[in-house]
Amino acid sequence: MAGYYQKFISEFPEYKDSDMVKRAFAVSEKAHEGQFRNSGEPYIIHPYEVVRILADLGLDEVSIAAGMLHDVPEDTDFTIDMVAEQFSPEIAKIVDGVTKLMNIKFKTQEEAQAESMRKMFLAMADDIRVIIIKLADRLHNMRTLDYKSAEKQRQKARETLDIYAPLAHRLGINKFKWEFEDLALKYLEPEAYHEIAGKLNSTRKEREEYIRSIIGDIRRVVDGLGVEAEIEGRPKHIYSIYKKMKTKAKTFEELYDLIAVRVIVNSVKDCYAILGAVHTEWRPL
Structure with missing residues (x-):
């Protein structure tokens, strides 16, 4: 725990006095111990990168703790009730909201776009931090999409372009929107992406x-x-x-x-x- 936590507070010292953030790092790392991403990296790297994205936006300590715990109830034995008991009902509610957004299933692409947007805006009305954590989660997943199959890459890229980029735009988080769009283009139109990127560089x-x-x-x-x-x-x-x-x-x-x-x-x-x-x-x- 000390390694990731120390790296985080050295980069974002404004959170160094938060016991809540420190405990969230400890619980997340212990819960995800032995889990790995498709890249072969320890799974803890994902929530760590998510909270770096959140901290870069200047979010509060509750958001950072919830971001660090956002995959724990879904992928480990550490339940939502345990999050509420060991942290707070507020954090548990945010984590539960993110988990519910992740579990939305659709029959068609059209239904996916309309229903996902509707549910996300319903979640926003309750606590906008749920949406921002979900956006940060998707952003890191898009940054590491190379390790998925070509079919999954295109599916996630299309979903990102149709749902997450417009949502980031509506929230005024333009740097998310721009990166979502560029990363989606990389997988949807790779030749065009690399041609433009090369000329820009x-x-x-x-x-x-x-x-x-x-x-x-x-x-x-x-x-x-x-x-x-x-x-x-x-x-x-x-x-x-x-x-x-x-x-x-x-x-x-x-x-x-x-x-x-x-x-x-x-x-x-x-x-x-x-x-x-x-x-x-x-x-x-």
Whole structure:
């Protein structure tokens, strides 16, 4: 236990004073002892990676403990009642909610999409942490999908693209959405994915330098207006480029908007002021 727990709190020291988190690591590691993933790695790596994803979002200690325990009642002899007794009814309820979402079975793909979305939103109404843990669980599973069969890869990728990416978008967790979409594309359209990824990697340095330059130019414009603003830039992700290539029938080389810049201000008035200044500096296409 000490190894994974110590690694976790060294990366996320804000949880080091939580006895609840420490005990969740101990219980999870003991419960999953002797279990392995398809990759051959100890199973404990999965809940550990899930809670790293949750901690990166800044979730509370209850979420971290529930995330560490989310597979325990399903895959071990440690029951939901034991979670409630040794931790709290609140944590047990979250873990039970995640388990129920995992056990949803469908007859058709159409039913899967509609029913899964409905049940997830019902769960959200009760405790949104259930949904966020489920999203983190799916994200780590997608990151390690190489060890599944080709049929299972495509099934999980389609489900992720149809259900989990839109759900992450509705919750405003865009970094989940972007990664879900890219990982799904990797298995649904592997040739397109690797072609775009290769071209993006070959121009990454130039694009990052260009983003820094654009942010600097926009900062100069914003400062000239005397407006307080937060400016961020990022390269477009692979799936969004793929969609644009398909809908506009263009090649990668024919696309000009491979980066995105976001300016966040405090009021609608400031937003329009900056928009006008930016359009004066750069003519809209």
